[in-house]
Amino acid sequence: MGRIGPRLAAVAAFVFAVAACGGSSGQTAQSDVGVTSNSILLGNTNALSGAAAAYGTISNAENAYFTYVNNNQGGVNGRKITLKVLDDGYNPANTVPLTHQLVEQDQVFAMFSGLGTQTQTSVQGYLNGKKVPQLFVATGATTWGKDYSSNNWTLSWQPPYQGESHIYAADVMKNHSSAKIGVLYQNDDYGQDYLKGLTDGLGSSASSLIVDKESYDTTATSVGAQLTKIKASGADTLFLFTTPGFTIKALVTVTVLHWEPTIYLNSVSNPQVYMGIAAKSGAALKNVTSVGYIKDPTDPQWANDDGMKLYKTVIANCATCNVNDGFNIYGVAVAYTMVDVLKQAGQVMTRKNVMDIAASNLNENNPFLLPGVKVKTTSTDHFPIMQEQVITWSGTGWTLQGSLINERGTIK
Amino acid sequence: MGRLRSAPPRYWLVAVAVLFFIGLPTVISSFLASEWTLALVFAIAIMGLNILVGYSGQLSLGHGAFVALGAYTSAILAHRYHMDYLVTIPIAGLLTGIVGFAFGFPALRLSALYLALATFSLAVVAPSLIKRPKDLTGGVQGILISQPDPPDFARNGFATITGNAMTSEQWIYYVTLVCALILFWLAWNLVRNRPGRAMRAIRDGEVAAAASGVNIAGYKTLAFGISAFYAGVAGSLYGLAIGFVSPDAFPVSLSIQLLVGAVIGGLASIPGPLLGAIFAYFLPIESNQWVPSQTWIPDQITSTVKNAGPAVSYGVVLILVMIFARNGLVGLVMSGYGVLRRRLRGAGDRETGQMPPDPQTA
Numbered sequence: 001m002g003r004i005g006p007r008l009a010a011v012a013a014f015v016f017a018v019a020a021c022g023g024s025s026g027q028t029a030q031s032d033v034g035v036t037s038n039s040i041l042l043g044n045t046n047a048l049s050g051a052a053a054a055y056g057t058i059s060n061a062e063n064a065y066f067t068y069v070n071n072n073q074g075g076v077n078g079r080k081i082t083l084k085v086l087d088d089g090y091n092p093a094n095t096v097p098l099t100h101q102l103v104e105q106d107q108v109f110a111m112f113s114g115l116g117t118q119t120q121t122s123v124q125g126y127l128n129g130k131k132v133p134q135l136f137v138a139t140g141a142t143t144w145g146k147d148y149s150s151n152n153w154t155l156s157w158q159p160p161y162q163g164e165s166h167i168y169a170a171d172v173m174k175n176h177s178s179a180k181i182g183v184l185y186q187n188d189d190y191g192q193d194y195l196k197g198l199t200d201g202l203g204s205s206a207s208s209l210i211v212d213k214e215s216y217d218t219t220a221t222s223v224g225a226q227l228t229k230i231k232a233s234g235a236d237t238l239f240l241f242t243t244p245g246f247t248i249k250a251l252v253t254v255t256v257l258h259w260e261p262t263i264y265l266n267s268v269s270n271p272q273v274y275m276g277i278a279a280k281s282g283a284a285l286k287n288v289t290s291v292g293y294i295k296d297p298t299d300p301q302w303a304n305d306d307g308m309k310l311y312k313t314v315i316a317n318c319a320t321c322n323v324n325d326g327f328n329i330y331g332v333a334v335a336y337t338m339v340d341v342l343k344q345a346g347q348v349m350t351r352k353n354v355m356d357i358a359a360s361n362l363n364e365n366n367p368f369l370l371p372g373v374k375v376k377t378t379s380t381d382h383f384p385i386m387q388e389q390v391i392t393w394s395g396t397g398w399t400l401q402g403s404l405i406n407e408r409g410t411i412k
Numbered sequence: 413m414g415r416l417r418s419a420p421p422r423y424w425l426v427a428v429a430v431l432f433f434i435g436l437p438t439v440i441s442s443f444l445a446s447e448w449t450l451a452l453v454f455a456i457a458i459m460g461l462n463i464l465v466g467y468s469g470q471l472s473l474g475h476g477a478f479v480a481l482g483a484y485t486s487a488i489l490a491h492r493y494h495m496d497y498l499v500t501i502p503i504a505g506l507l508t509g510i511v512g513f514a515f516g517f518p519a520l521r522l523s524a525l526y527l528a529l530a531t532f533s534l535a536v537v538a539p540s541l542i543k544r545p546k547d548l549t550g551g552v553q554g555i556l557i558s559q560p561d562p563p564d565f566a567r568n569g570f571a572t573i574t575g576n577a578m579t580s581e582q583w584i585y586y587v588t589l590v591c592a593l594i595l596f597w598l599a600w601n602l603v604r605n606r607p608g609r610a611m612r613a614i615r616d617g618e619v620a621a622a623a624s625g626v627n628i629a630g631y632k633t634l635a636f637g638i639s640a641f642y643a644g645v646a647g648s649l650y651g652l653a654i655g656f657v658s659p660d661a662f663p664v665s666l667s668i669q670l671l672v673g674a675v676i677g678g679l680a681s682i683p684g685p686l687l688g689a690i691f692a693y694f695l696p697i698e699s700n701q702w703v704p705s706q707t708w709i710p711d712q713i714t715s716t717v718k719n720a721g722p723a724v725s726y727g728v729v730l731i732l733v734m735i736f737a738r739n740g741l742v743g744l745v746m747s748g749y750g751v752l753r754r755r756l757r758g759a760g761d762r763e764t765g766q767m768p769p770d771p772q773t774a
Binding site: 086087090091092093096097098100101104105118121122125126187188189192217218219 | 441442443444446447450536539540543552553554556650654655656658659660661662663664666697700701
């Protein structure tokens with residue numbers, strides 16, 4: 001009797017499925033788990049605690065945008081969006097069970113904007129195996145776009161780290177061609193990705209220009225020893241491939257060491273508020289260069305900009321969000337793209353359709369990004385954002401330099 | 413039959429607990445089974461820590477490093493040398509045990525506080541050390557482990573009972589359960605026999621133990637070795653259950669989590685590690701998700717817990733345990749049971765002059 005159980009269940013499921021198909025014939029509406037006629041459930045893991053907790057606010061900002069869309073536009077095609085956020089503390093051992101929970105227990109339609117390179121790598125196989133979209137991961141590791149063919153349920157959003165490093169390399173070659181470069185990088189996929197981009201960008205002169213490379217682990221409490229070593233190596237140019245907490249420590253330490261190198265700071269730590277914290281803690285912040293692709297909420301030139309006004313309206317939905325924090329406008333901008341994708345999917349709310357639109361058919365002007373930056377994917381290009389602009393620190397804010405640099409097609 | 417009837421109540425409790433854990437996956441989802449797998453993995457690691465801290469009186473803040481060693485041993489053997497993962501579990505345990513035994517020698521020279529620091533440093537350097545030999549450990553990218561499909565007998569047996577085919581998560585749960593049962597049974601035998609008595613004697617008074625002819629150095633290093641063996645097996649199962657090992661999966665906080673579990677459950681007891689593990693594993697997860705969902709809790713508290721989840725809940729529970737249950741959950745239950753029994757039997761027993769049972773050795 002027991003053996004008949006599953007077979008009977010299978011037959012019943014088949015009959016039910018046939019009946020369901022019959023019932024819906026005549027309409028084109030389709031949907032997968034996590035979608036009902038009036039709701040869409042998305043899942044997210046982020047570092048709300050731990051070494052990278054500065055990024056935690058991104059999830060809140062994303063939620064603020066979804067709340068805005070739900071309240072002001074009645075959701076997407078009548079469906080209100082819910083984003084369930086769980087804290088993985090930037091630790092892949094937590095990301096795995098939490099992602100299983102979101103997919104199997106909470107039955108989310110898709111994972112959205114999961115944060116961290118190692119954390120998202122740890123669930124990439126699982127999500128691709130289950131064919132659950134792992135959309136717009138909040139990491140710029142080059143692998144997401146580059147290895148799309150082997151993991152076509154995963155897509156990034158922000159510019160790849162290697163592309164950003166290429167811009168720095170070009171800037172060094174143009175302005176400081178005799179630089180002695182010291183690099184401080186986080187010893188994981190993310191830091192090594194930036195370093196690889198820099199080495200590739202400098203080409204044959206990399207080995208002579210880079211005089212010292214030092215790394216730290218996310219469990220470290222200080223980067224003083226590494227910076228002392230880099231300074232002792234005679235470097236006059238410092239690259240910081242570091243997350244916000246470590247960046248602030250590094251910038252302060254540089255000043256404490258009475259050292260005034262030219263600093264290149266990766267974009268994942270450059271929001272104005274973190275520079276402000278570093279300055280308050282005693283960092284001199286001289287000659288700091290970075291890149292941007294998002295409008296800086298503290299930059300007065302956007303005061304009357306429609307996108308910035310919309311951002312300020314949206315972020316009012318989040319009580320704990322600092323309006324000046326660049327990570328919040330990042331969250332709102334990526335949530336905007338998500339809503340855009342869901343709108344385009346229309347009534348065909350299947351995971352496959354949503355993934356196809358996101359990975360191959362995007363062509364969006366995002367109001368929160370610098371004018372001219374496109375969010376674009378095609379059947380052969382799976383890097384949504386590829387344009388960035390060099391920025392320099394003026395003492396109170398970032399100043400845009402030159403014009404947008406397009407990195408599309410440079411990463412192989 | 414007479415033996416059955418006169419068996420002390422704790423034997424019945426053991427039988428009930430074993431039946432509970434055997435039956436659990438048949439009533440809960442495959443996902444929840446994988447959560448309980450991790451709780452059992454914690455129980456094994458905490459049992460090892462308990463032998464070291466609870467019975468032999470040596471403090472370790474670095475058991476996460478032993479767990480990592482076990483996990484990586486299995487992952488490398490399975491991934492690079494294509495060994496059957498189940499075969500690698502005892503190998504990982506033995507290798508970690510040998511390393512732990514070796515670590516026991518320098519530990520002999522250190523008093524409690526310095527031993528704590530030395531083991532702590534082990535936990536701190538572990539993630540960085542793992543990243544160095546890139547070809548062996550996969551560096552920062554870690555190693556993906558494919559989870560094994562259940563063998564036919566398990567799949568069919570499970571289908572007969574529940575009507576659903578067994579998933580790999582459920583199979584891993586049973587593998588972990590079998591390991592846990594064996595290791596708990598071994599620990600129970602160990603602490604009731606000569607080595608256990610010797611370790612307790614050393615813990616309670618090193619000089620007195622030495623005077624009684626106990627080989628202090630031998631038993632202290634043995635405790636380290638056995639403890640590391642347990643951690644190694646736990647690590648191996650941890651990798652299997654998560655399906656991925658990476659350096660940052662073994663942070664310092666893992667070692668702290670294990671120690672907290674051992675203390676909350678109750679040191680120097682056999683059921684303690686199981687209860688401690690259930691707490692140590694589920695507490696941070698539940699506190700992160702349950703507290704924000706409660707509307708009656710003020711917003712400030714909710715946002716604090718949300719942002720510092722595990723730390724806050726651990727802190728509160730630890731303080732409560734230290735105030736109300738100095739010997740952990742097991743100590744609390746034992747003393748409650750003692751009070752209840754005295755009440756039921758009447759006050760007469762109180763004056764018999766019997767020594768109360770030592771909660772430390774319950």
